[in-house]
Amino acid sequence: MKVAIIGGGAAGMSCAYLLDKKHEVSVFEKQPMLGGNIRTLNKNTSVENGKLEKGIFIDNGVIEFDRGNFDNFHKLMKDLNVELEEVPVSAGFHYANGKHIYTPSRINTIGLGPIQKMKEVVKLGKILYDYNSFMVKTGLKGEKAYHDKPFSYISKERVFFWWMRMILMYAYSIPYKDTNDIPIELGLSMQRSCLTYPTWSRVVGGTYTYIEKILENFEGKVRLKSAPKSVSRKNGGVEIVLESGEKESFDKVVFASPPHEVLQTLSDPTEEEKKRFHAWKENKAQTIIHTDTNLFTKRNVNYFCADLIQKKDGDAGYNAFLNNLSGIPESKVKYSLAFNLEDELDPEKIIHIQKHSTPFYSNEAFKYRNEVIETNGENNTYHAGAYLGNGLHEGAICSAMRVSELLEGKRLT
Numbered sequence: 001m002k003v004a005i006i007g008g009g010a011a012g013m014s015c016a017y018l019l020d021k022k023h024e025v026s027v028f029e030k031q032p033m034l035g036g037n038i039r040t041l042n043k044n045t046s047v048e049n050g051k052l053e054k055g056i057f058i059d060n061g062v063i064e065f066d067r068g069n070f071d072n073f074h075k076l077m078k079d080l081n082v083e084l085e086e087v088p089v090s091a092g093f094h095y096a097n098g099k100h101i102y103t104p105s106r107i108n109t110i111g112l113g114p115i116q117k118m119k120e121v122v123k124l125g126k127i128l129y130d131y132n133s134f135m136v137k138t139g140l141k142g143e144k145a146y147h148d149k150p151f152s153y154i155s156k157e158r159v160f161f162w163w164m165r166m167i168l169m170y171a172y173s174i175p176y177k178d179t180n181d182i183p184i185e186l187g188l189s190m191q192r193s194c195l196t197y198p199t200w201s202r203v204v205g206g207t208y209t210y211i212e213k214i215l216e217n218f219e220g221k222v223r224l225k226s227a228p229k230s231v232s233r234k235n236g237g238v239e240i241v242l243e244s245g246e247k248e249s250f251d252k253v254v255f256a257s258p259p260h261e262v263l264q265t266l267s268d269p270t271e272e273e274k275k276r277f278h279a280w281k282e283n284k285a286q287t288i289i290h291t292d293t294n295l296f297t298k299r300n301v302n303y304f305c306a307d308l309i310q311k312k313d314g315d316a317g318y319n320a321f322l323n324n325l326s327g328i329p330e331s332k333v334k335y336s337l338a339f340n341l342e343d344e345l346d347p348e349k350i351i352h353i354q355k356h357s358t359p360f361y362s363n364e365a366f367k368y369r370n371e372v373i374e375t376n377g378e379n380n381t382y383h384a385g386a387y388l389g390n391g392l393h394e395g396a397i398c399s400a401m402r403v404s405e406l407l408e409g410k411r412l413t
């Protein structure tokens with residue numbers, strides 16, 4: 001069969017890999033490069049001359065993958081023979097008043113003396129009541145009990161919940177002020193593991209390395225700078241009209257573009273499709289690679305990794321220290337990725353700015369996630385994307401596996 005995949009991000013390219021050889025696959029990607037939110041500098045994204053040494057691969061987008069919760073992502077990496085390494089993740093939460101609390105993994109791994117360690121444990125103790133009640137309550141009820149509920153349903157004006165909202169901001173690059181409307185089901189498993197000792201992986205050589213592996217033996221077509229003008233379902237198949245006006249027929253179409261793009265591309269949406277996709281909006285986010293460690297020296301902090309920073313006006317941002325998280329070889333330069341901290345960064349120390357587009361995870365839009373999954377294949381139309389799972393790579397790979405199963409493509413074991 002001829003299968004068109006719209007969108008060459010994680011979900012689209014995983015779908016392309018699983019359907020390749022079984023079907024005649026064409027990937028249509030709007031951007032001049034594949035990867036979507038995977039942006040590996042010096043691979044699928046170039047840096048202004050001289051600002052980043054050659055041979056250093058830094059991710060200004062997707063970086064890390066939870067070993068415990070991303071089972072299918074790890075199966076795909078094994079199938080592709082992609083080398084992974086463990087990421088030493090630990091987090092700090094920095095209040096607007098300059099104080100901080102660390103996760104147990106940070107307290108135990110950064111070589112603090114016994115007195116300092118005790119002080120940090122006491123600080124952590126202040127949120128333990130809320131943390132334990134959150135774990136017991138959500139553990140007993142399970143994710144499904146929170147179906148259709150936004151985070152505001154359980155969130156309170158307390159430090160522990162500010163922290164949990166920052167975790168949502170970190171994971172989904174959604175402005176802090178909007179995190180109370182993120183559906184609980186989306187981020188709960190990640191929130192539940194954040195104060196334990198989660199183990200995370202990264203792709204050696206940067207995340208885009210696995211897309212390169214997919215392309216090595218890919219027999220389908222990839223068309224860059226090629227967003228279809230319209231898609232319609234005709235004569236038992238699918239017709240795609242390109243920007244040039246050229247028409248092409250396919251047997252099946254897979255939408256692996258963000259959900260807010262679906263109704264913009266379909267020229268003949270059914271009432272059901274309109275209902276399922278009408279509420280999705282775009283979230284425009286920006287991440288910055290920089291070398292400014294003043295963010296921490298001015299807070300009297302000398303160890304950083306994944307840090308959530310509260311601002312004086314109640315807003316928040318995050319900083320991910322890449323020498324740790326991306327495994328950048330020993331270097332005098334300290335590279336970081338920052339979100340919503342532009343006002344604190346020295347412009348001279350900015351190496352690269354990346355604009356991202358992600359789904360805006362609101363409770364209203366997320367309501368129809370299961371219905372989209374269950375009706376996959378209706379009208380020869382399929383859907384894939386991280387938004388159909390946990391909003392992260394596991395969601396993207398699972399959604400691609402479901403499409404592959406329906407179209408009898410490759411299965412991952």
Ligand SMILES: Cc1cc2nc3c(=O)[nH]c(=O)nc-3n(C[C@H](O)[C@H](O)[C@H](O)COP(=O)(O)OP(=O)(O)OC[C@H]3O[C@@H](n4cnc5c(N)ncnc54)[C@H](O)[C@@H]3O)c2cc1C
Binds near residue numbers: 034063257287357387
């Ligand atoms: C800054 C940042 C950091 C992140 N870090 C992590 C992380 O460390 N770990 C993790 O698991 N997840 C992370 N994520 C979440 C990440 O978005 C998902 O894991 C995953 O990469 C999403 O893949 P996707 O294919 O669903 O969507 P996308 O990556 O958005 O891919 C969609 C693709 O469709 C293309 N497209 C859009 N419209 C059209 C059109 N009309 N026609 C053709 N093509 C179109 C886009 O250009 C894009 O290439 C991060 C996200 C961001 C923004």
